Amino acid sequence: MTMKRFICLIVALIALSSCTVSEGWDPNPDYVAHKAYNLAINEVHQQIHILSYAQTVDYYSRSGDGERETIEDQHLLNTRLRQTDEGWEVVRGGKLAFTFIGNTPLGEVGSVWSVKVNHNFYTYNASLTTNQYWTIECTGENRWKVRQSAIYESHTSEVEFDIVAGDLLEAQLESSPIYKYTVEGECSITQNEKLVAPYRIDMKIMEPVVFDNYNYYSNYKSTTYTEGKMSIRVTDFVTGEWVTTPFHYTIAPERSNIKIEYLLIN
């Protein structure tokens, strides 16, 4: 009798504990807003990174041998610059990454450089479908307008930014832009309808976006962007409906202080 009771007890305990409830996903209501911001800031990052390369190429081309070695040691550890008939080539990881085409100094007002981005070079995991040409135009002292129209496998992007370069940072071009930058302008990202989803992200910078990676390397809780405000809209270009309510995204030095304000639609 005792044994039967013991058996019943064990079976009852297992039966009662057999149903399990495991934790669900993070219910973050701002998830789509954060993702849209990530895509928009990625466009900003690509442009200032390209501009950093262009500034370095320009500086390198006007430097003597001793100074070139210093530039290579400080900013071009795994990157090589190669002079060609039409300009300079940037080789990273054994692959041709960019070709800069321009005869006038980059810092001269009115000077326009063309950047050919090699389609075999994968920038930020998004592969270009063909070689793409972007332009960098000097519009003032340490100020450039960068225009890009690129077709990637997953999306197309149209970008026009006014960028002001600031102090030189202690960084390697391979992994980061090497100047502080202040960025204004707008961009649009149209996702590939078949590969991803028919969504379009329109971003307009309302308050200049400041890149300062010093904070990033000194404190991993921080962002590489310390100031700025963007207006972002995500729409379904097939139905014309909002994917998420339009919002303003305010960048802050600490991730915890980032602010998202959804706009009321009448």
Place this chain on the structure above:
Amino acid sequence: MKRTILTAIALLIGVAASAQSDKYRNSFDFSLKNGTNNKHEVRLTVGSAPLFEDDFFVYDYFEPNITEHHEMIHPNDLYYRGALKTSGGYALSYMYSPCRWFSVGMYAGYVGQWQKIHLRSTQAAVSTSTERHLMFVPTVRFTYLNRPMVRLYSSIGIGVGFCRERTRNVDGRLEFSENSRFCPAEVTFLGVSVGRRLFGFAELNVGSLGCCSAGIGYKF
């Protein structure tokens, strides 16, 4: 094809073990009290925390990572999955013991899972996803302690399973439906059964019925 071969191997082991057994020994008599040769056995098993192939490889509904800067926006990003409720594993099994140390048989098992899907913007539940797994698993068991009242054993089994997945919205309309097959497997590292004809058992295992299981059985 693999499953057929494995089943055949399990059955052949059973036949081989049967051929080695001594029909005239009393050791067959698991229930000396009743004086019968209890070669047959049925069990009702309840398991906790079942594991499926998905748990070992890639889970279909992998939670997206917000820190990934280059990910495009997908329709699934508008939703999130709530807590996953799992029923536990329930199985009815039959085992045949051609000799004292070896048994062969099969279990039919069931596991149900439920998960609500919520719209991120409003947090409201918009649909419910259910997965029902039915599986048939041929099993072999090796008993290394065989006393009239207590037995210690290990077992292993692999079989075929069918999964029916349905997603219905709050109005009950079917949004998604899929039937698929999977390969359930069960390894019992240590099992203990206590009792004579009617017995209870508890097992430490890993597989499609759970990570630990218990139940009652009857020998005849």
